[in-house]
Amino acid sequence: MAGLHLELVSPERLVRSAEVHMVVVPGTEGDFGVLAGHAPLMSSIRPGEIAIYATAGAQPELIRIEGGFAEVSAKGLTILAEKLEPVTVQ
Amino acid sequence: MASLKDLKLRIASVKSTQKITKAKQMVAAAKLRKAQAAAEAARPYQERLGNVVGSLAAKVVVTPNTPKLLTGTGKDQVHLLLVANSDRGLAGAFNSNIVKAARLKAEELQAQGKTVKFFLVGRKGRPVINRLFPGQIVAQFDTMGFKQLGFTEAQAIAAQLLDLFQKGEFDVAHLFYSQFRSAIAQIPTEVQLIPAIAAPAELSNGAVVEYEPDEEGILADLLPRNISVQVYKALLENAASEQGASMTAMDNATRNAGELIGKLTIEYNRSRQAAITKELIEIISGAEAL
Numbered sequence: 001m002a003g004l005h006l007e008l009v010s011p012e013r014l015v016r017s018a019e020v021h022m023v024v025v026p027g028t029e030g031d032f033g034v035l036a037g038h039a040p041l042m043s044s045i046r047p048g049e050i051a052i053y054a055t056a057g058a059q060p061e062l063i064r065i066e067g068g069f070a071e072v073s074a075k076g077l078t079i080l081a082e083k084l085e086p087v088t089v090q
Numbered sequence: 091m092a093s094l095k096d097l098k099l100r101i102a103s104v105k106s107t108q109k110i111t112k113a114k115q116m117v118a119a120a121k122l123r124k125a126q127a128a129a130e131a132a133r134p135y136q137e138r139l140g141n142v143v144g145s146l147a148a149k150v151v152v153t154p155n156t157p158k159l160l161t162g163t164g165k166d167q168v169h170l171l172l173v174a175n176s177d178r179g180l181a182g183a184f185n186s187n188i189v190k191a192a193r194l195k196a197e198e199l200q201a202q203g204k205t206v207k208f209f210l211v212g213r214k215g216r217p218v219i220n221r222l223f224p225g226q227i228v229a230q231f232d233t234m235g236f237k238q239l240g241f242t243e244a245q246a247i248a249a250q251l252l253d254l255f256q257k258g259e260f261d262v263a264h265l266f267y268s269q270f271r272s273a274i275a276q277i278p279t280e281v282q283l284i285p286a287i288a289a290p291a292e293l294s295n296g297a298v299v300e301y302e303p304d305e306e307g308i309l310a311d312l313l314p315r316n317i318s319v320q321v322y323k324a325l326l327e328n329a330a331s332e333q334g335a336s337m338t339a340m341d342n343a344t345r346n347a348g349e350l351i352g353k354l355t356i357e358y359n360r361s362r363q364a365a366i367t368k369e370l371i372e373i374i375s376g377a378e379a380l
Contacts, residue, residue: 009138011241011322013131029302042142043302044311069312071142073299080139082241082315 004036005076006052008063010084021058023077024051025070034070034077041072049087050079062087094365097358101351108347114180115340122273122333128238129270129326136323143316146309147286157306159313162285163261168205170228170260171196172251172283173219174267174324175212176332177234182339184268184276184332185214191278192266193222207260211247211325229254239329244322251321252314255284267324268331274338276331281324283317 003019024033026048032041045068051060068081147160173192175185192215196206208223210216210230220227231247233239254260263284269277301308 007134009135011132011135011244011319012128014134027302028307032302040299041302042146042299042308044308069139069142069308069315071138078138080135080142082245 004034004038007076007078008084009078009080011082015084020052021055022053023079024053024060025077025079026050026065027070034072036076038072038077040074041070043070044068045070045079045081094358094361097354097361101354101358104347104350104354108344108351111340111343111347115337115344118333118336118340122330122337125326125330125333126270129323129330132323132326136319139312139316139319143286143309143312146305146312149305157310157313159255159284159317160286160309163258165261166204168207168260168262169199170207170209170251170254170263172209172247172263172265172321173211173215174265174321174328175210175215176328177213178332179214180340181332181336182342184335184339186218187276187278188266188268189215189218191280192219195264195266195280196223209251209254228259239325241318241322244325245318247321248314248318251283251317260284265320265324267328268335270327270330270334273334276335279327281320283320286313286316 003021004023005017006020006023007017008015022033022035024031025043026046027043028046029043031048032043034041045065047067048065050063050065052063053060064083064085064087065079065081066083068079071078071080171192173188175188179185192208196208199206206223206226208219208227210219210227212231212233216227216230229250231243231250233243236243251263255263262282265281265283267279267281269279271277
């Protein structure tokens with residue numbers, strides 16, 4: 001199965017563009033997971049952490065986000081955010 | 091005719107000017123590359139946000155609840171011109187071109203009986219605008235302390251702008267900056283910030299898109315963000331344009347100084363030769379007379 005195309009974009013630059021398995025996004029109305037083939041969706045994001053699963057069952061990579069905007073389209077998931085900071089896993 | 095000493099002093103002075111313009115040119119060339127890279131790196135965000143706002147704005151049915159940033163206040167009596175300049179000169183006509191574009195717009199609006207207010211970013215445009223439109227500068231953002239303008243500054247400017255809007259200080263906001271094309275061409279550009287202009291929507295294959303929260307909630311969240319991004323874009327384009335303009339202007343200045351030095355050197359040598367010839371003639375004719 002083809003992976004999900006994820007793009008993380010901050011105002012300064014395109015932070016990441018990669019194929020991943022799943023992303024869990026902290027939406028304003030609750031967290032939601034996005035897998036490949038997700039229905040089109042637009043949601044604002046509340047401050048929280050995005051979890052990126054590179055492969056199924058892998059340890060998620062956490063990225064701190066200070067609010068932003070997520071768009072799911074046929075092309076994949078695009079996250080627009082003002083501030084993105086990787087969270088170091090303890 | 092200037093004396094030999096005067097010429098010598100003049101040549102020395104032009105030479106030191108040339109040194110300054112040459113140094114500034116090289117600095118601008120180095121900074122230009124950085125500024126250009128920053129402007130390019132920021133493009134993906136602007137494009138995506140622009141697309142989303144455009145397609146959302148086109149879909150929303152205007153109701154009394156629709157964000158004012160999209161629909162406007164219903165009037166267009168008071169216009170605010172947000173003029174982004176730089177803090178330093180030595181950049182050719184860079185600043186005056188932006189101010190000129192803003193001035194023309196302001197005069198046009200005033201001729202239509204509208205009220206014009208100014209919001210200035212940067213130091214350079216202030217004296218001119220203050221002279222032409224005294225008392226019409228309602229706000230300014232000082233950029234002197236910042237080495238490189240980042241998104242934080244853009245957000246601060248946008249916040250100030252939104253604050254003025256909420257207080258009902260203006261109905262329509264225009265943004266003036268210089269679009270970077272190349273080191274030779276920078277185009278003074280005007281963008282309408284408020285109310286937002288709905289770009290022709292690019293629908294995602296006509297698929298039904300789910301919104302969380304609803305369209306209006308998202309728009310209310312996105313529109314202020316869009317303004318920050320537009321301001322940020324203007325700042326970046328301005329930074330690149332300033333360096334480009336500076337590079338070209340300093341290149342010209344260096345070349346002119348070189349030409350001037352050449353001319354002055356020729357003049358200096360000529361008068362030196364003339365003085366020697368004159369002395370020789372005096373000696374020879376003196377000897378012949380004996």
